[in-house]
Amino acid sequence: MxxxxxxxxxxxxxxxxxxxxxxxxxxxxxxxxxxxxxxxxxxxxxxxxxxxxxxxxxxxxxxxxxxxxxxxxxxxxxxxxxxxxxxxxxxxxxxxxxxxxxxxxxxxxxxxxxxxxxxxxxxxxxxxxxxxxxxxxxxxxxxxxxxxxxxxxxxxxxxxxxxxxxxxxxxxxxxxxxxxxxxxxxxxxxxxxxxxxxxxxxxxxxxALTFQEGAVAVLMLHPSQPISIYQSILNDDNCKAIVLMTYGAGNVPDKNTDFLDFLMQTSLRNKIVINLTQCMHGGVSQGAYAAGSVLSERKVLSGYDMTLEAAFCKLHFLLAQGNSYNDIQEKWDTNICNEFSA
Known part of the structure; x- marks a missing residue:
């Protein structure tokens, strides 16, 4: 050397x-x-x-x-x-x-x-x-x-x-x-x-894992979302997971039937969904508000106070390890390398 x-x-x-x-x-x-x-x-x-x-x-x-x-x-x-x-x-x-x-x-x-x-x-x-x-x-x-x-x-x-x-x-x-x-x-x-x-x-x-290109999508919620976005994600068999960028403490438009149907379809098609706040500081408190409690019912996982980048890469990492939908549902809450606050 x-x-x-x-x-x-x-x-x-x-x-x-x-x-x-x-x-x-x-x-x-x-x-x-x-x-x-x-x-x-x-x-x-x-x-x-x-x-x-x-x-x-x-x-x-x-x-x-x-x-x-x-x-x-x-x-x-x-x-x-x-x-x-x-x-x-x-x-x-x-x-x-x-x-x-x-x-x-x-x-x-x-x-x-x-x-x-x-x-x-x-x-x-x-x-x-x-x-x-x-x-x-x-x-x-x-x-x-x-x-x-x-x-x-x-x-x-x-x-x-x-x-x-x-x-x-x-x-x-x-x-x-x-x-x-x-x-x-x-x-x-x-x-x-x-x-x-x-x-x-x-x-x-x-x-040196081998990653699957296009396996993780990011969906930023905003008022009056085009419903075509939902269908394109659902129809992409290569997409295995979604980082859902929600409002505030993890709230979603719980009166929007198209959005709720999208969430139901993600679980039926074994696509992991992570709830992450759009706010820079703080994290999600899934279920603290009625507008967020619907997520747990549809097997959406909390992203805690992780950054978008960390959540995106953690999903890629778990998928590259060969974990299934059910595996990730079980392993997601493990704090692998201090990526979220305990």
């Missing part, structure tokens, strides 16, 4: 350069990192950079890319002390959530970061984010797949992107920070995922 840390570059703003068509991912990132970070590298762990081929804008991320990332980590797991994944911010919360379920409690640090402005450009946040990630990559044991951004260490399955124009682009609306990287570094090890060697017996390569 010649270097301590492996950096996986997937694409995304941090490594983009200006082209005639606008910003686009570009190869040769290792040289640009060393040029931008200069003398500060002397105080940071040594690193190698692997660039995925092809590099992609994170808006084009699919579950297959999560498999590729874990497969790449598995190949190099014994060669490095820690790992950093450079990723675009648009779908960063999906990838950090997916990796958290796939990897579980890690015995080596897996950190994800990126930037709002490309590395080397004026006022870029790339250097500070990458410096923070490198300073954490192998110096302290961090069991959670985590996001390092704007001086914060955040649990990967609790993050959401909240700004497209600020350096404080991510937050964990229903979770405490795992750490802060400021003048002094403060890490909260008591908040991190506990290792469970008796339950996690899979090798790294076995964690």
């Amino acid at each position: 010649s270097s301590q840390v492996l950096i996986l570059y997937t694409g995304g703003t941090i490594g983009m350069v200006q082209t005639e068509q606008g910003l686009a991912p570009a190869s040769g990132l290792e040289a640009r990192i060393k040029q931008a970070m200069g003398a500060s590298l002397a105080d940071l762990p040594s690193f190698d950079v692997i660039e995925l081929n092809p590099l992609i804008d994170s808006a084009n991320i699919t579950p297959n890319n999560w498999t590729e990332l874990v497969s790449t980590l598995a190949t190099h797991w014994q060669d490095y002390e820690g790992f950093i994944i450079l990723h675009g911010t648009d779908t960063m919360a999906y990838t950090t959530s997916a990796l958290s379920f796939m990897l579980g409690a890690c015995d080596k640090n897996v950190l994800v970061t990126g930037s709002q402005i490309p590395l080397g450009m004026n006022r870029s946040d790339a250097t500070s984010n990458l410096q923070a990630a490198l300073s954490l990559a192998c110096s302290h044991p961090i069991t959670d797949v985590s996001l390092v951004f704007d001086g914060k260490l955040m649990r990967g399955n609790r993050v959401q992107k909240v700004s497209s124009g600020r350096f404080k682009a991510f937050t964990t609306p229903n979770d405490e920070l795992l750490g802060e990287i400021a003048i002094d570094m403060q890490l909260h090890f008591d908040r991190m995922l506990k290792k469970s060697p008796t339950t996690d017996t899979l090798s790294m390569s076995e964690k």
Whole structure:
């Protein structure tokens, strides 16, 4: 092992350069990192950079890319002390959530970061984010797949992107920070995922699950919903699960017969439905209001205070493991990696 840390570059703003068509991912990132970070590298762990081929804008991320990332980590797991994944911010919360379920409690640090402005450009946040990630990559044991951004260490399955124009682009609306990287570094090890060697017996390569594209749908409720949406989801045999984005504490239009029939049909066709609030803060209290109690009667499961990204990825994870409709009904309430508040 010649270097301590492996950096996986997937694409995304941090490594983009200006082209005639606008910003686009570009190869040769290792040289640009060393040029931008200069003398500060002397105080940071040594690193190698692997660039995925092809590099992609994170808006084009699919579950297959999560498999590729874990497969790449598995190949190099014994060669490095820690790992950093450079990723675009648009779908960063999906990838950090997916990796958290796939990897579980890690015995080596897996950190994800990126930037709002490309590395080397004026006022870029790339250097500070990458410096923070490198300073954490192998110096302290961090069991959670985590996001390092704007001086914060955040649990990967609790993050959401909240700004497209600020350096404080991510937050964990229903979770405490795992750490802060400021003048002094403060890490909260008591908040991190506990290792469970008796339950996690899979090798790294076995964690690279194969996902089923299009297996999970997201349905955002809004007044006067077109009923054609319901039928298209029901008729899609490839769709096995639905994240239902409801109002407030988990309320739905319980006087809408088309919607109620849709829910009945989902259970008859063995499609899992998860009740998740559209609100950023808080979670669902299924049954607290009459307008939400109808969900339990139709086997809709509570999403607690999970993020959309976490619920979406947890469903994909459970399906990729081969779980049936009844299996997921039984397993959904298990807090796999602190994805919801206990």
